[in-house]
Amino acid sequence: MDLDHKQTSFTFEMDNFSEKESVIRTQNFLSGGCEWYVKVHPKGDHIDDHLSMYLCVADPESLRFGWKRRAAFSIALLNQSGQELYRKDEPFDQLFCAEISQMGWPKALPLEKLHEKGFLENNKLILNVQVKVAQVDDEGSVTGNEMLYVNGFQVLCSQVTSVSWIFVEHPNVAVHFKPKNQLLKTAYMNILLGLIETLKKPLHSITDTELNNAQSDFIELTEAGFNLDWLKIKLDEVCIERKTANADGSRVQELIKLIKNLKVELNQEQILSLEHTVSNLKDEHNKNNIVKTL
Numbered sequence: 001m002d003l004d005h006k007q008t009s010f011t012f013e014m015d016n017f018s019e020k021e022s023v024i025r026t027q028n029f030l031s032g033g034c035e036w037y038v039k040v041h042p043k044g045d046h047i048d049d050h051l052s053m054y055l056c057v058a059d060p061e062s063l064r065f066g067w068k069r070r071a072a073f074s075i076a077l078l079n080q081s082g083q084e085l086y087r088k089d090e091p092f093d094q095l096f097c098a099e100i101s102q103m104g105w106p107k108a109l110p111l112e113k114l115h116e117k118g119f120l121e122n123n124k125l126i127l128n129v130q131v132k133v134a135q136v137d138d139e140g141s142v143t144g145n146e147m148l149y150v151n152g153f154q155v156l157c158s159q160v161t162s163v164s165w166i167f168v169e170h171p172n173v174a175v176h177f178k179p180k181n182q183l184l185k186t187a188y189m190n191i192l193l194g195l196i197e198t199l200k201k202p203l204h205s206i207t208d209t210e211l212n213n214a215q216s217d218f219i220e221l222t223e224a225g226f227n228l229d230w231l232k233i234k235l236d237e238v239c240i241e242r243k244t245a246n247a248d249g250s251r252v253q254e255l256i257k258l259i260k261n262l263k264v265e266l267n268q269e270q271i272l273s274l275e276h277t278v279s280n281l282k283d284e285h286n287k288n289n290i291v292k293t294l
Contacts, residue, residue, distance in 0.1 A: 007132040008032075011078070017042060017125040018115070028058045032133020034069055035059065040127070045106045047168075051114050053088065054104030055129065057096050063138070068146070069096040070135035077109070078126040079118050086119070092149035093134045100160055106168045153189045154182050162193055170230055177225040188224055191217050199234050203241050211242060 008031040014024055020042040028035045035058035045052035055073050057063075071094060076087040086109060094103045114120065146157040151167045151174065166173055179185055195217045198210055206214075218235055222228055 007130055009128060009130045011126065011128045012038065014040065014125040014127075016123055017120055018123050025056075026129075029129075031131040032069075032071065032136060034133060034136060036129075036131060038075060038127065038129050039102065039104075040125070044111070047106050049111055050107040051109040051111060052104070052106045053108040053127070054102040055090075055131065056102040060098060060101040063098075065098075066137070067097065068135065068137040069133065070094065070148075071096065071131055071133045073103075073129065073131045075104070075108070076128045076130075077119055078128055080121045080124070080126065084128070090149075092152070095146050095148035095157060097146070097157065099157065106164075107171065153185050155186065155189055159189075159193060162196075163189060166192070166196075170227070173227050174225070176227060179224060188221065188226070192221055192226065192228075195221070195231070199231070199238055203238065206238065206242070208242075211238065215239070 008029075010026075010029045010031075012026040014020070022042075024040045024042065026038045026040075028037050030036075037056050037058050039054045039056050041052035044050045045054075053075050055071075055075070057069060060067075072091055073094070074087055074089040074091075076084045079085055088105050088108050090103060096103065119125070147154050148157060148160065149155075150160055150163040153163060153174070155163050177185070177188075179188065195214055198206065198214050214235060218228065218232065
């Protein structure tokens, strides 16, 4: 059901923040007729040097099968005077469902910056979350074909984790990306995901055709504006390994041929040696017979 809910805003305080090690979650709050909460990882969510923050659907296991939510949201860090110091935004409507019940930023803010003056006055973290719910479906079916936005790219629900990983590990990957058309952006992202999957495969399972296509895809992606220096390293490694493997394979074939030839030569030598030995034995036998006759 499409909705036109107003944006709601909630502020939360977290005391003794620098002493916290485990995940902190806020109280549940209501927005768009749905319950939400914010989850914060003080030491990072599998990332040691960043603060991680997520907007989460409350008690998703209690919702009916096929539930969905679409919402745009932001989380800001404030000082004790209520002044905004830092903000992370998801301005496009994001899809929340049973498969994806939280959205946010694993690398929300470097911990080094967090400890600068102002962010943790009196060792207290103050955050403000704003949520605007656009759609609520309490039941239905999730096909995996639902589209949602990740850093401005519209991708399949099933691709969210992979695309999110790209932007977490390489935040500048699309800073200079040129196409503005959303269909083109989706097409290029699919090419990038396919290239990554190809380069993840074991070397022996990558065909020459796949490797040639990977090189062509890389050129096309970089010409479109993607910053793929990190992927070029992997592509170069695969190409070098393939050339080395092919060279080694050629040398192996040459050695096999050489060994076969040597075997033939050795057999012929052995035959000649045997014939020579037989001839000597015959001569000695004849000499012995002559001596006996005398």
